[in-house]
């Protein structure tokens with residue numbers, strides 16, 4: 017590809033910073049502008065990451081003619097609004113997960129992208145990392161035998177703070193939307209891989225959700241997903257527990273432990289998969305070395321799809337997003 021995809025970053029919080037570093041280590045992208053609700057934040061971000069232009073409003077970022085693709089990094093409740101506005105401005109869009117607060121918002125986002133013929137991807141970065149492709153390859157290879165069970169978790173212990181977005185209902189708090197979306201997406205990926213498809217949706221979902229008595233956000237939640245091909249997935253999430261944050265894929269011949277399914281390695285480096293054959297207690301360690309940065313691989317997957325004229329990024333299509341959001345909707349209703 018001769019020219020690099022010109023990114024504009026919308027918002028200057030934690031993940032926006034990770035993405036800026038990732039793009040700096042990508043093969044196919046460059047950040048040309050940043051937009052913030054405050055000029056001071058935009059200026060500070062631009063200075064720190066060497067971004068040529070800093071806009072004091074999100075609207076100004078979208079009006080920047082040099083920006084080809086926008087990366088939306090606001091809290092979840094603002095996602096759909098800015099996806100719609102970015103699409104109307106003719107920008108291609110990488111939007112942080114979850115793409116909205118529910119499937120209805122996801123439908124609005126996908127509809128906007130189709131209406132304005134722009135590329136849209138929900139930013140599940142782990143889907144673009146070589147480790148995830150390797151996991152799918154292992155499942156398809158048959159080395160595990162018939163895959164029947166997946167266990168996957170993503171949760172963290174965050175002390176109660178009503179001003180923090182994890183604990184604020186207004187800011188889309190709770191574990192399910194923030195990180196529970198990952199094990200759901202992983203389970204759907206494996207269910208699809210078993211059948212040679214990109215993903216599959218469960219036919220039955222049963223969940224259990226604990227809400228915080230004051231904040232009203234989900235603090236601990238688990239669900240069982242049952243797929244038409246027989247796969248059962250057990251997923252869990254939390255914002256107040258120390259969880260193991262691994263994934264396990266069990267087959268009739270062997271099982272695979274994924275020690276770091278979500279952030280295999282943030283920068284370049286090595287990651288591992290552990291294959292346990294038969295009743296072996298000692299795994300065969302599959303080492304993966306990668307030169308790529310996690311958020312750089314995501315930016316490159318997006319740029320590659322765009323260069324090929326696609327309106328979906330194969331690693332995380334909009335149909336996949338809609339299916340994932342439907343599961344989250346169902347899971348969130350499973351309160352006491």
Ligand SMILES: NC(=O)c1ccc[n+]([C@@H]2O[C@H](COP(=O)([O-])OP(=O)(O)OC[C@H]3O[C@@H](n4cnc5c(N)ncnc54)[C@H](OP(=O)(O)O)[C@@H]3O)[C@@H](O)[C@H]2O)c1
Pocket residue numbers: 027028029030031032051052053054057058089090091092094112113114139140141181187194
């Ligand atoms: N894929 C991943 O690895 C990953 C990791 C972490 C988070 N995320 C996702 O990224 C999104 C942002 O997470 P974050 O951790 O970066 O959050 P954060 O640190 O709180 O930053 C969010 C940014 O959004 C902007 N914003 C717009 N409206 C806001 C409002 N009403 N309240 C607060 N901030 C507002 C602010 O930027 P300005 O002041 O510049 O406008 C703020 O700095 C979330 O949807 C989250 O799920 C993804």
